Amino acid sequence: MSALLEVRNLRVEFPTRRGTLCALDDVSFSIQAGEVLGVVGESGAGKSLTGASIIGLLEPPGRIAAGEILLAGRRIDNLPDEQMRRVRGREIGAVFQDPLTSLNPLYTVGRQLAETIVTHLDMSWSQARNRAVELLAETGIPAARERIDHYPHQFSGGMRQRVVIALALAAEPKLVVADEPTTALDVSIQAQIIELLKRLCRENGTAVMLITHDMGVIAETADRVAVMYAGRVAEIGPVADVIHKPRHPYTAGLMGSIPSLDGHAERLVQIDGSMPRLNAIPPGCAFNPRCGRRLPRCTQDRPELLPAGTSMAACWLHEAEAAAPRAPSGPATPQEGLPGGKGSEESA
Numbered sequence: 001m002s003a004l005l006e007v008r009n010l011r012v013e014f015p016t017r018r019g020t021l022c023a024l025d026d027v028s029f030s031i032q033a034g035e036v037l038g039v040v041g042e043s044g045a046g047k048s049l050t051g052a053s054i055i056g057l058l059e060p061p062g063r064i065a066a067g068e069i070l071l072a073g074r075r076i077d078n079l080p081d082e083q084m085r086r087v088r089g090r091e092i093g094a095v096f097q098d099p100l101t102s103l104n105p106l107y108t109v110g111r112q113l114a115e116t117i118v119t120h121l122d123m124s125w126s127q128a129r130n131r132a133v134e135l136l137a138e139t140g141i142p143a144a145r146e147r148i149d150h151y152p153h154q155f156s157g158g159m160r161q162r163v164v165i166a167l168a169l170a171a172e173p174k175l176v177v178a179d180e181p182t183t184a185l186d187v188s189i190q191a192q193i194i195e196l197l198k199r200l201c202r203e204n205g206t207a208v209m210l211i212t213h214d215m216g217v218i219a220e221t222a223d224r225v226a227v228m229y230a231g232r233v234a235e236i237g238p239v240a241d242v243i244h245k246p247r248h249p250y251t252a253g254l255m256g257s258i259p260s261l262d263g264h265a266e267r268l269v270q271i272d273g274s275m276p277r278l279n280a281i282p283p284g285c286a287f288n289p290r291c292g293r294r295l296p297r298c299t300q301d302r303p304e305l306l307p308a309g310t311s312m313a314a315c316w317l318h319e320a321e322a323a324a325p326r327a328p329s330g331p332a333t334p335q336e337g338l339p340g341g342k343g344s345e346e347s348a
């Protein structure tokens with residue numbers, strides 16, 4: 001089975017007067033139909049750029065310099081703007097941190113919803129309006145039939161984000177990219193919004209790429225999680241394994257524990273230091289200056305994602321494991337049990 005979304009060796013660059021900054025370097029992962037992939041990592045790790053590349057909203061001068069992005073087997077990273085706009089409405093929905101970036105202040109929410117529906121689905125204007133009322137009701141907006149004629153500023157922040165979720169799902173996309181969808185909202189309603197996104201996507205079989213700083217949200221919501229560091233994927237795997245048996249020392253630090261090859265984690269203090277700037281990424285493993293388990297080669301050779309238990313980790317500690325034949329009683333083949341099945345692109 002091929003993945004719904006495949007990101008292959010994605011490289012994003014920013015040309016500057018002092019040379020080219022490489023913000024995403026060789027990022028590869030996939031999302032299966034209906035799956036929720038969480039994406040975590042500290043500020044500047046490249047989470048939003050990855051999302052923006054997928055939905056075709058990378059802001060110049062940022063540009064995709066290498067790699068490809070496929071949706072249902074079709075390349076979407078090189079489409080003309082007009083075609084990409086159609087993909088964005090119809091096949092990929094987007095939810096951003098600030099609901100106001102997705103809503104036009106000059107139009108009622110009903111008009112915006114109905115417009116999206118008639119543009120992408122085979123419906124008349126009056127059918128679309130009825131569907132818009134349904135969508136608002138499904139997203140938990142009380143008195144949807146009246147509220148549909150209100151303008152975005154007449155809604156509270158949380159209600160506005162519900163409208164944005166309704167808008168993102170209006171054309172029944174296969175994938176929703178949600179970038180910190182609750183960060184701008186009141187803490188008391190964050191969980192409700194995540195719960196709503198999760199429920200609606202599950203009901204519709206929509207896959208989600210959920211970018212968040214909140215490991216609690218990931219633990220509750222995601223099937224798999226990708227941990228990003230300095231523009232690369234450091235680790236990717238089933239959410240329970242990444243949380244409880246982190247295989248990359250950076251992930252282990254994030255989870256407050258030390259990894260060991262047998263998968264047992266011990267408690268640990270925080271990670272010293274900070275993530276490098278784009279113009280100062282060290283050679284070898286980008287994490288090496290902060291890594292307590294650094295090997296000699298870590299300062300010279302950059303590790304690719306290697307099989308590590310049920311996950312993949314870009315860390316030389318797993319080289320021996322990756323090369324060794326697997327014992328019959330040992331852990332499953334890396335990709336087994338993952339939605340991608342074995343031989344997905346992460347092992348490439």
Ligand SMILES: Nc1ncnc2c1ncn2[C@@H]1O[C@H](COP(=O)(O)OP(=O)(O)OP(=O)(O)O)[C@@H](O)[C@H]1O
Pocket residue numbers: 014021023041042043044045046047048049050060061062278
């Ligand atoms: N227009 C730009 N010019 C130069 N560098 C940029 C530009 N936009 C983003 N970057 C850099 O790209 C890197 C990745 O940024 P990105 O926004 O993807 O991070 P993020 O993981 O989403 O962080 P956050 O958690 O703060 O949202 C950062 O180092 C950022 O400074």
Ligand code: SF4
Pocket residue numbers: 248249250285286287288289291292293294295298303314315316317
């Ligand atoms: S590759 Fe080396 S420096 Fe990087 S995380 Fe693994 S052990 Fe640490």
Ligand SMILES: [Mg+2]
Pocket residue numbers: 047048049
């Ligand atoms: Mg971001």
